[in-house]
Amino acid sequence: MNIIGHDREKEIFGRVLRENRLHHAYILSGRDGIGKKLFAKELAKAVLCVNGSFMEDCKCRHCTLADGxxxxxxxxxxxxPLKIDRAxxxxxxxxxxxxxxxxxxxxxxxxxxxxAEAANALLKTLEEPPEDTHFFLITSRYTQVLHTIRSRCINIGFGVLSDDDVKAVVRKHSMKSEEETDRAVSISSGSAGYALYLLESMEKQPEFNSTLNPVELYYEIESLDDKDKVRAYCASLYGxxxxxYKKTGSETMLAFSNYLLDILKRLEYNVSLDIFRFDLYIKTVEVLSEKS
Ligand SMILES: [Zn+2]
Structure with missing residues (x-):
């Protein structure tokens, strides 16, 4: 599996692997949907590979098993979250x-x-693991990782992908039109996962068909009582x-769709649904009542 982009991170790990200096515990941090876990799987292969290959196709027994x-x-x-028993x-x-x-x-x-308890169960092992063991922890919210965990790992911050890289990843998984792909890519801010999510949402969700009557809109938004409903609603609104925007060229629509993506990201942090819905309502009424 070839990882698209992340040249800097490939260079960093390529070097430590060549020089046989791989640390026993890393945190791979960076935005959601940029391929950190895929990268970690490539690292795992490199650790086990009998040919010492990294980011290259290898047919050794271990790489073949890992690829499968x-x-x-x-x-x-x-x-x-990680359960204590599991830790x-x-x-x-x-x-x-x-x-x-x-x-x-x-x-x-x-x-x-x-x-804290799950982390405690891991601390000693992260600090002094057996020689033959490597850990790659993954997060999109590095600052929220417990300090005790952070202090025992080397953090490698992954950059976002370029638009070309996001597009290359999206092309592997989606058959959408050039135009839709380009738009999703350009507002994905370097996250292939997000671009794919957007394309998929546009496909799945019915057309947004609110009457745009502020009172009805209020009840509509008020009825979104869990995060999945909010996401589905926002995806539909986004489409x-x-x-x-396509029909009118209105920059307000484009700006609002970007705003929508921003606030959707906030949903990942345990933001209060009440506050979220209120913000969404205010902003939606403000923008959609603007006839454009
Ligand atoms: Zn191999």
């Missing part, structure tokens, strides 16, 4: 001999969601705004 997502010494933990299990398993390769790798997602 079935290597017994690559542990990918995606539960969020304890990781800690004790880390001291066992690898099953197939000479080393083993743990990729642990959402490092920012570790609670509508882009249509309006």
């Amino acid at each position: 997502g079935a290597h017994p010494d690559i542990h990918i933990i995606e539960e969020s 304890r299990e990781i800690s004790s398993n880390a001291f066992m001999t690898p099953l197939s390769a000479s080393k083993k790798v743990y990729i642990i997602d959402s490092a920012d969601t570790f609670g 509508y705004l882009l249509e309006r």
